[in-house]
Amino acid sequence: MKLSDFSTQRIGEYIAGDLEGWPYRRGVDLVEFFNKMGFRETYGQGFPSRAIYAKEKVSELNGKPKLKDVIREMLDPRLWIDLTPKGHLVETCAAQVNEILNYDGYEVVRDGNFYKVRELAGTIIEIENRFEKSEELSELLIEEQIQKCKAKIEAEDYSGAITNARSLIEAVCVKIEAELDPNAKGNDGDLVKIFNRVRKLLNLDPSRQDISDSLKQVLSGLSNIINGLTTMRNKMSDAHGVTYKPSRHHAKLAVNSAKTLADFLFDTMSYQIENGHLKEKKKTVLVN
Numbered sequence: 394m395k396l397s398d399f400s401t402q403r404i405g406e407y408i409a410g411d412l413e414g415w416p417y418r419r420g421v422d423l424v425e426f427f428n429k430m431g432f433r434e435t436y437g438q439g440f441p442s443r444a445i446y447a448k449e450k451v452s453e454l455n456g457k458p459k460l461k462d463v464i465r466e467m468l469d470p471r472l473w474i475d476l477t478p479k480g481h482l483v484e485t486c487a488a489q490v491n492e493i494l495n496y497d498g499y500e501v502v503r504d505g506n507f508y509k510v511r512e513l514a515g516t517i518i519e520i521e522n523r524f525e526k527s528e529e530l531s532e533l534l535i536e537e538q539i540q541k542c543k544a545k546i547e548a549e550d551y552s553g554a555i556t557n558a559r560s561l562i563e564a565v566c567v568k569i570e571a572e573l574d575p576n577a578k579g580n581d582g583d584l585v586k587i588f589n590r591v592r593k594l595l596n597l598d599p600s601r602q603d604i605s606d607s608l609k610q611v612l613s614g615l616s617n618i619i620n621g622l623t624t625m626r627n628k629m630s631d632a633h634g635v636t637y638k639p640s641r642h643h644a645k646l647a648v649n650s651a652k653t654l655a656d657f658l659f660d661t662m663s664y665q666i667e668n669g670h671l672k673e674k675k676k677t678v679l680v681n
Contacts, residue, residue: 394460394510394549396497401455403493405448407486408467414481414489416472423447426466430459458549461510464490468501468508511547512641535564535655542648551644558644558651559584559622565655566591569662573671588619595661596670615657618650 396404408426410417418426420443421436427450428434440446454460468490473483487508491500494510501508538561545554563580566587570577573594580587592598592615599612625639625647665671 394458394499395456396460396494396499398452400493400497401451402448404464404467404490405451406444407490408451408463409444409447411444414476414486416476418443418447420446423450429466430454430463464501464510465508470506470508509547532568535561535568538564539652542651546641546644546648549641551639551641554644555622555625555639555647558647559625561651561655562619562622563587565658569658570594572662584623585616585619588616591658592616594671595658596665597661615654618654622647622651 406412407415408418409423420440423443423446424432424434424436424440427447430450432450441449451460451463454463468483468487470483473481473486476482487501487503494500495513498513499510500513501510538557541557542554542561545551545557563584566584567577567580569591570587571579574590578587578590592612597612597615599609599616604612625643662671
């Protein structure tokens with residue numbers, strides 16, 4: 394996370410608590426705060442002014458992932474409990490932070506009880522949450538991959554996000570095949586083969602003669618997504634050792650493509666089952 398000098402200086406002032414509405418930190422409090430971020434310093438004679446010290450430490454962390462932790466700790470809502478009766482709110486201070494972070498392409502957002510930093514450079518698409526409350530292992534795996542894709546991009550682990558994008562499609566294909574084919578082969582480790590089997594089960598084979606040329610192009614594009622994800626995973630992800638370091642836009646492309654394809658495959662299965670073109674595999678019910 395890299396900020397402008399103006400932003401780092403202002404964040405230092407926020408941490409020191411010299412501006413109205415912000416929790417005040419004594420020198421010893423500032424040392425304790427930054428020691429949590431990896432520094433090993435002591436408070437004593439010769440300590441610089443509080444604001445200068447805070448600004449220096451923020452500048453030293455600029456460009457490092459730890460800076461996000463600094464901002465998260467700086468906006469811990471519990472610090473405003475005693476200030477709220479005086480009319481000072483953490484929400485007001487968070488808005489002030491966003492006024493400066495927006496110029497650097499970041500923003501702080503509430504995530505549960507606390508705040509987190511995220512980039513403004515584009516968004517990760519959201520798809521229908523189908524399995525959030527499921528207890529089935531295959532469905533939990535899909536939900537896990539969706540959450541990991543988002544978390545790793547936010548953590549700037551772009552190689553990991555690409556790996557999870559590929560794993561998401563793999564899990565979706567295995568799930569659909571298990572739903573439709575009583576002789577499903579399961580995960581054999583070859584995403585292209587798994588996808589081709591699922592594509593045929595869903596009547597999405599572009600070689601069909603009863604579909605238009607334009608639709609054939611779209612269906613062929615689905616295969617290109619699979620091939621692209623496989624190549625990206627091999628060359629840019631952490632699965633086989635990174636040969637080319639991916640950036641955020643590479644990870645976003647992989648994750649958004651995987652999510653879009655996953656959503657399309659599930660919608661296609663639902664549509665074709667509802668219209669009588671497909672039948673789900675009969676599930677075995679155990680009776681005691």
